[in-house]
Amino acid sequence: MPLPRLVTFTVNGAQKYGAITESGAVDLSARYARDYPTLREAIEHGALRRLADAAENLSADFALEDVTLRPPIPSPEKIICVGVNYPDRNAEYKDGQEAPRFPSLFMRTPRSFVGHGTPLVRPRASTQLDYEGEVALVIGKAGRHIAERDALDHIAALTLCNEGTIRDWVRHAKFNVTQGKNFDSTGSLGPWIVPYTDEAQIADIRLATYVNGEPRQDDRTSRLIFGFRYLLSYISTFTTLMPGDIIVTGTPTGAGARFDPPRFLVPGDVIEVTADGIGTLRNGVIDE
Numbered sequence: 001m002p003l004p005r006l007v008t009f010t011v012n013g014a015q016k017y018g019a020i021t022e023s024g025a026v027d028l029s030a031r032y033a034r035d036y037p038t039l040r041e042a043i044e045h046g047a048l049r050r051l052a053d054a055a056e057n058l059s060a061d062f063a064l065e066d067v068t069l070r071p072p073i074p075s076p077e078k079i080i081c082v083g084v085n086y087p088d089r090n091a092e093y094k095d096g097q098e099a100p101r102f103p104s105l106f107m108r109t110p111r112s113f114v115g116h117g118t119p120l121v122r123p124r125a126s127t128q129l130d131y132e133g134e135v136a137l138v139i140g141k142a143g144r145h146i147a148e149r150d151a152l153d154h155i156a157a158l159t160l161c162n163e164g165t166i167r168d169w170v171r172h173a174k175f176n177v178t179q180g181k182n183f184d185s186t187g188s189l190g191p192w193i194v195p196y197t198d199e200a201q202i203a204d205i206r207l208a209t210y211v212n213g214e215p216r217q218d219d220r221t222s223r224l225i226f227g228f229r230y231l232l233s234y235i236s237t238f239t240t241l242m243p244g245d246i247i248v249t250g251t252p253t254g255a256g257a258r259f260d261p262p263r264f265l266v267p268g269d270v271i272e273v274t275a276d277g278i279g280t281l282r283n284g285v286i287d288e
Helices: 039-044 048-056 087-092 148-154 167-171 228-238
Strands: 006-011 014-021 024-027 068-070 079-083 104-107 120-122 133-139 155-162 187-195 206-211 214-220 246-248 270-275 279-287
Touching: 006 024, 006 048, 014 048, 039 048, 048 187, 068 187, 133 206, 133 228, 133 270, 148 155, 148 228, 155 246, 155 270, 155 279, 187 279, 228 246
Parallel strands: 079 246, 120 279
Antiparallel strands: 006 014, 006 068, 006 187, 014 024, 079 104, 133 155, 133 246, 155 187, 206 214, 206 270, 270 279
């Protein structure tokens, strides 16, 4: 049986949440909004399984072509991204350095992401829009100073990220990537969240990125430099992880900037980020 696919979507200008089934979109917010106004509150109350089970017995309320998918978690408190977390990605820098001792981290704003099916926006300020396919963890239980042995208990769900980056704008300062990582609508999250079940689900996910059908990135989460347990423990050392927070866990080698010459995204391109057991996140590209 396929894992449940829980979504946030808009229809006729109204934001809702629900589940994607073979027949369309089930509107769970119409039944459960009093208890859980959004999926973030459903996560906070540990209700994802309740919603998924309910969707199995309901008919679709909307055809898929009538809904617009949004990033699954509305207004997360934090989106924390991990840089250089696959071995071959570290080697791309050609700086002679071994794998780092600690993760490289940066924050992104919710406004920098769109949902599945909505085009990424290449900004006026640069033509260097690049793709980065990643697996993302959705936090389900608050925690600070989380021990590695307990870390996976804090995961509620999985989703995908295209952590789109404006390459020349990550070089505007001496050691700061914030600008190039936060242009409006340059990345995407989704298409849905898949509830987390156990460690086997995440231990060896194959993650791949395609541009116009051409393979560009391909690796497995079993090869991460910093695994999921360590990341949650490390991050919770300095900040309290909260339900609905999103941890974007790193991209494999093969982003456009690393080609010679670079192969940045242009209007009309289609990027697909796909992962075992999660699905495929697909976006086009338009100019601002």
